[in-house]
Amino acid sequence: MNNIKQFVNEEKIEDILKNLIKINSTQPDGNESDVVKYILSIFKDYDIDYKEINHGKNRSSLIITIPGKEKESSISFLGHIDTVPVEDYDKWIYPPFDGKVKDGFMYGRGSADMKGGVTATILTLLYILENDITPSYNVKFCFTADEEYRGMGVLSIKDTKALEDSKCIIIPEPTDEKLGIAEKGALWLGINVEGLSAHGSRPDLGVNAIEYLYKFIEEFKEKIQREETHELLGKTTISVNEFWGGVGTNVIPTNASASLDIRTIPGCNHKEILQIAKTIADDFMKEIEKLKINIEVKNNRPALEVSKDNDLIKTIKEIFKTLNYDTDYKGLFFYTDGSQIIPDTDIPFIILGPGDDKMAHQRDEKVKLSSISKMAEVYITYILEI
Ligand SMILES: [Zn+2]
Structure with a gap:
């Protein structure tokens, strides 16, 4: 069997990652089928079991088993x-689709998020195939389209039920080589307020949509503030990230709307938060005739957490120790594809x-x-050990 460290060398990594970066798979078009084609070409000499899920318009996801x-x-x-x-293409030091290497780093769109992680999983797969290994369990490699938008790829994989027999799910998103055991949830709300217009000099005759919108937001922020702090993720946060309204200085505005980005910690119940928003809106509407407040849920993904005592986490931590790597835990502030799969199944994840x-x-x-090489080494060791 090949020595793992020698196998996952930087020359191989550079070659695969450069090719991945050169394929433009930016949203909204994605064109992930080009990436799938490239990944399959790497394994052309092996008789692999794979399923390509076609989403149309040159978009697809891939499962290799x-x-x-x-x-x-x-x-x-x-x-x-x-x-x-x-x-801001022109402002990049190196062109974003070239895959330029400098001082041990490769530059490019998606290098960290997450074509580097994809490269580490491709190497893992290559190692298993080249050494003709039959692992203790099936190993499934899922490459999804559309994670950065609506998660079309992971949702269609969910539909195939391919992940339901998973003992564990490893998500190779960038964690700076740390053990990611939690991620924040996201609840995005659109708040649309309709009032009544009037001349700017007669606010008493109108219902000012902008003023009610910010009153709503102030009260909502106050009511969802929580003392609970997560050791890795801090507190639940709320940020007003879009705000529109008004037609002129001398007109009481009829319409106003805002988007709120709420990021939650494990244990924070999204249904409860939504209920608070609805109650505040109902109270305002009861009080003010002609006022309408509509709440739209634009994105709803629960926070995730896995126990440090879970076997998966303990085994990976042991592997880190054996390889002499730091064993720090990490919480991710952004969500991953895992939020579409894990909450309904309770599969352990890292x-x-x-x-x-x-x-x-x-x-x-x-x-x-070198970070890609380290992570590939950990993945391979885990598959061989378990
Ligand atoms: Zn990502």
Whole structure:
């Protein structure tokens, strides 16, 4: 059997990651089928069991399965192959689709989030195939489209029930080589207020939509504030990230709307938060005739957490120790594809991947090549050990 460290060398990583970065899979078009085609081309010499899920318009997701000795359960990897767009192309130090290497880092859109993690899983798969290994359990590698938008890829994988036999799910999103055991939830609300217009000089005759909108927001913020603090994720937060309304200085506005981005910690119940919003809106509407407040849920993903005592976490931690890597835990402030699968199934998970999560969605996004090699080493060791 090949020595793992030698196998996951930076030369191989550079080659695969550069090819992945050169394929533009930015949202909203995604074009993830081009990435799927490339991934399949890497394994053309092997007789692999795969399923490509076609979403149309050159978009698809991919599941590759390596059969294990135990046929009834799987270790599953879940990673996305789309990226966020590039907004300031000319301001990047190196072109975002070139895959330039400098001082041990590769630069490019998606390098950290998360083509670096995808590269580490591809290497893991290559190692199993080249060494003709039959793992104890099936190993499933899921590459999803559309994670950065509506999660079309992971939702269609959920429909196939392919992940239901998972013993555990490994999410190779960037965690800076730390053990990701929690992620924040997200509840995005659109608040639309309709009032009554009047001349700017006669506010007494109108119902000012903007003023009621900010009164609503103030009261809502106050009522959902919680003392609870999570050791890795801090507090539940709320941020007003969009606000529109008004037609002119001298007109009492009829319409106003805002978007609120609420990020929750485990244990914070989204239904309760929604109920608070609805109660405040109802109270306002009862009090003011001609006032309408509509609440729209734009995104609703619960927070996730796995216990440090879970076997998956304990085993990975032991592997880290054996390899002499730091065993810090981490909580992720953003959500992953896991939030679409894990809450309904309670499958143990870990978010564990190369790259600094603060690099995600940034200009001059980069990932350390040695970090990809380390994470591939951990994935392979885990599959061999379990
Ligand atoms: Zn990501």
